[in-house]
Amino acid sequence: MADLTKRQKEIIDASINLIDENGIQNLTIKNLAQAMKISEPAIYRHFDSKLDILIAILDDFNNITGKSLNPAKQKPGSALEKIEYIFTSHMDIFTEKPSLAAVVFSEEIFQNDKKLSDTVYAIMKTRFKIITGIVKQGQTAGEIKSTIPPEQIALILTGSLRLIVTNWRLSGRAFSLKKEGKEFWETMKKLIV
Amino acid sequence: MADLTKRQKEIIDASINLIDENGIQNLTIKNLAQAMKISEPAIYRHFDSKLDILIAILDDFNNITGKSLNPAKQKPGSALEKIEYIFTSHMDIFTEKPSLAAVVFSEEIFQNDKKLSDTVYAIMKTRFKIITGIVKQGQTAGEIKSTIPPEQIALILTGSLRLIVTNWRLSGRAFSLKKEGKEFWETMKKLIV
Amino acid sequence: MADLTKRQKEIIDASINLIDENGIQNLTIKNLAQAMKISEPAIYRHFDSKLDILIAILDDFNNITGKSLNPAKQKPGSALEKIEYIFTSHMDIFTEKPSLAAVVFSEEIFQNDKKLSDTVYAIMKTRFKIITGIVKQGQTAGEIKSTIPPEQIALILTGSLRLIVTNWRLSGRAFSLKKEGKEFWETMKKLIV
Amino acid sequence: MADLTKRQKEIIDASINLIDENGIQNLTIKNLAQAMKISEPAIYRHFDSKLDILIAILDDFNNITGKSLNPAKQKPGSALEKIEYIFTSHMDIFTEKPSLAAVVFSEEIFQNDKKLSDTVYAIMKTRFKIITGIVKQGQTAGEIKSTIPPEQIALILTGSLRLIVTNWRLSGRAFSLKKEGKEFWETMKKLIV
């Protein structure tokens, strides 16, 4: 997972940027080589195939956001604080590395290949469960309304986050992602507390 | 818009199916021709280019869902009823023609071409405004909590609807979209009323 | 030859125009049909094949310019007058129907097909002989210097005429073909008399 | 210009041969690949597009004949000698590489593309001016009749050269280009001195 060479990291970075620029169709070995100013076969020194690059991208995303998800679950603190932390850290990550959003919220990209689409779906499910779990904790602790199924709250949280990020991307990053995220979270709190 | 010939309709139907099966990369003229059991050049009798086919798909979607959106705005009735109608009719459309979802909620598909991606973004914005408008009506009428910005509610509605449909697709339609949609809407009502 | 129907004449006219606009590659049945506002199969009502259209174009040119060439040979009058007549009538024809030049002085066009290229070469040779014959008459009559081989004079006349017309076309008809032709002829007279 | 790789030179050579054989329509990537016994995509390692190949052909011709044109202008010696040199060296070039003639004197070939046709026209104009300049020098030096406009002489020279070469090609190289050229030049001298 994390045992990527420096060159491999550069390749997945360049790949994400290419996808961000013009979609998955823009990620070709030729473009990648040009962007990195190396030859095309050179890519194959570092990855066996294009598929492996895509898998590495997903792994990379998992590593980055995992840091905000997993600890959040165990760390002491109120459920609301945990959710807020997940929320804001995602916004931070995307703000810092906007191209990541293009890749991660576009399941379409990976639909091509069974292995990839399964991976994506698995990631989504894991995340969903973690958030649902935190919501449950919050309900048990009396922080969050108990009349609402926790899955529904997780659904709203995840779906809205995705849409905000998507809008942000499609608008050409015309607004502050962090601010918009914060506003939404304030609204959410009003609704679920 | 609606002045499509019978053959053109068949082509966009076949296109949507291909995209649904294996993503946009599966929509090639060759596959399309094979699916329709005609030759590749025959496609070009009916559409000038592949791009035109994609545009026709978007128009088609707009026509189908427009019927549920626009009347909903003007028709008398409570805002909640209107939103519910939009919600359920979308679920009905996707249940009936699941492949449509693959196309419509995958902005990525159209990212390739400036003209297309602009079209998609415009559609999204229009829809968002219509829903926001209905929510406002509901707030004025005292049906919906006034303490929450209407845009935020529209965001939640749209984002959640998208995610439900996406999950449904990625799960291989493992659950009832209509039922899941209904449950979500019941939850929403509890939150916003 | 001359037994072309009205529709056939329209087709070869439209063909010449298309070639003139963008070269022989612009002469496609599709473009032809569009230009004439009829369907593609309709063309085949009037000509068996595209090749037949090209042959008809050559015949047409032969008919038009033959009128100036053949009589010129037999008509009484000085050789210089005859040549001048041929010269000016060609300039008149091209000025009136500029697209004809694009077709007739581009042997390349017909290189594709043995039958066509032979036809073109035969036409060129016939013309050359006629002019050479007139020059000979002029030399016998003492109008033209006898020290110069008549073929060389015919070569100069034909070659220069072609180049003037070609320049005129490539320049976007930026100068008066008639005037330029007249000037050249005046120069020629000084040289050969 | 001259920084063509060995493989690139082979490609433009093969291209010129194909055009010579059966006209521009014979120059397809498929034919080119077959002639060179490599695959079609292999061509694209060396040229970005077919258009670039055509441009390289023109450049190549310019380089080859430029050697005879430019020095001729500055080198000391009588104007007649200079013109004769240009004339004979062109005949030599075409005799050695007959296919070049098919390409260079067929403006039609390049009519397809604005960029190409402009290039061809520019080349023609430059050549014409150089020859006109030399003629002027000859008139000033008293070698050439001063009563005739220098442009007209340049026109005759260029037009006749073109026609001789064209006839030679269309006849299937049935006569000696060098000899025919020499004869014509002898005639010209008689006329303009």
Add this chain to the structure above:
DNA sequence: GATGAATGAGGGTTCATTCAT
């Protein structure tokens, strides 16, 4: 006379990948 629909052959071009150097 004319048309809508269709097609086999072929056009230029891009793809991920391999291999000798």
Add this chain to the structure above:
DNA sequence: AATGAATGAACCCTCATTCAT
């Protein structure tokens, strides 16, 4: 570790032509 050269498969699209209506 990197490259130049190459390739089979596939891409979108256009061609002249045919045929049923």
